[in-house]
Amino acid sequence: MKHRIGIDLGGTKTEVILTRANPLEVVDKVRVPTGQEKGYHFILGQIAGLVQDFWARLDDDPVVGIGIPGTINPKTGLVRNANTQCLIGQPFGQDLAEAIGLPVRVENDANCFALAEARFGAGKGYKNVMGIILGTGMGGGLINEGHLWVGAQGIAGEFGHSTINFEGPKCWCGNRGCLEVYISGTAAEANYQKRSGQFKKLAEIYPLTGEDPHAQATIQDYIHHFGLGMANLISCYDPDIVILGGGASNLPLLYTEGIEAVRHHIFNDELDTPIVQNQLGDSSGVFGAALLADS
Numbered sequence: 001m002k003h004r005i006g007i008d009l010g011g012t013k014t015e016v017i018l019t020r021a022n023p024l025e026v027v028d029k030v031r032v033p034t035g036q037e038k039g040y041h042f043i044l045g046q047i048a049g050l051v052q053d054f055w056a057r058l059d060d061d062p063v064v065g066i067g068i069p070g071t072i073n074p075k076t077g078l079v080r081n082a083n084t085q086c087l088i089g090q091p092f093g094q095d096l097a098e099a100i101g102l103p104v105r106v107e108n109d110a111n112c113f114a115l116a117e118a119r120f121g122a123g124k125g126y127k128n129v130m131g132i133i134l135g136t137g138m139g140g141g142l143i144n145e146g147h148l149w150v151g152a153q154g155i156a157g158e159f160g161h162s163t164i165n166f167e168g169p170k171c172w173c174g175n176r177g178c179l180e181v182y183i184s185g186t187a188a189e190a191n192y193q194k195r196s197g198q199f200k201k202l203a204e205i206y207p208l209t210g211e212d213p214h215a216q217a218t219i220q221d222y223i224h225h226f227g228l229g230m231a232n233l234i235s236c237y238d239p240d241i242v243i244l245g246g247g248a249s250n251l252p253l254l255y256t257e258g259i260e261a262v263r264h265h266i267f268n269d270e271l272d273t274p275i276v277q278n279q280l281g282d283s284s285g286v287f288g289a290a291l292l293a294d295s
C-alpha cells in the first residue's frame, strides 16, 4: 500500500484527501458541498468521481476509508442513526465500493476523529483514548490499545444517546433526556434561545457571560451536564485521556470549571484523566478515514 484516500462525509461539506501511506503525508485534497438535498445517488456519484480522479493519478490501488455521520449495522451493512438522512437504510459501503471499483471501509465520523487524534493528535502516546465530539450532536469513539473499538453491534462510543434525565426533553432518537440534548453545541444554543427568546451561536453566547444572565445560566447548565456526563463515561471506561472535538470544545471553561465539575461527580478520590482539546481540528475526521484500513 503506497497511498490512502480518506473521505469525510459531513451534513453540508464533503472532504476527500489523498495521502502517502507511510508516513501519512497529504498529497492533495478537495472539498465540495455534500449535496444532501440532491439525494443518495448524487452523493454516491460525486464521492466516487472524486476518488477516481485521485486514483487515476496513482500507479497502484489506494486504500479507501470514509467517515459518515451515522453507524453501520454490522449484521446487515446498512446505515442507521445518520443525520444525513438519505443514507439511512442504504448499503452505503457496498454501493460506494461498487461505484468506485475499490473496497471501502465505512465508519462513524466520531470513530474517525478518535482514531486520528489517537495516532497523530492529542492522544499520541496514549493506549486507550476516548474521543468526544460536541457539535451539532454528540458523538464518541474509543481507541483500545491503539486500535479502534467499534463494539459487537457497531455502536461503541455512541454516548450521546445515554439518558441522564428520563424526564428530560425528547431526543430525535426516541429516548428522553439523552446526554446529547444537554451537551451538544446545538443543545446549548437551544437552551439560550429558550431562556432569552433570541438565537445565538454558542461562540457568541460564551463571551456574553459577564453581562447577560441568560448566557451565564446557559453556560452554567452546560458545565453542570458536561461534568455529569463525562464523569459517567470516565467511570465506565477509565481511558488514559479524553479528547474533545466539535464547536463546543472551543469553550475555554471546559478545561477549568468543566474539569472541576467532572471531578465532583467521578467515582474516585481524584481525577487523573487528562481532558484536552483536539489538535487536528477539522482535519481529524478525514485523517481518521484515511487510517481506517489498518485501524
Ligand SMILES: [Zn+2]
Binding pocket: 160, 161, 162, 171, 172, 173, 174, 175, 178, 180
Ligand atoms: Zn437520543
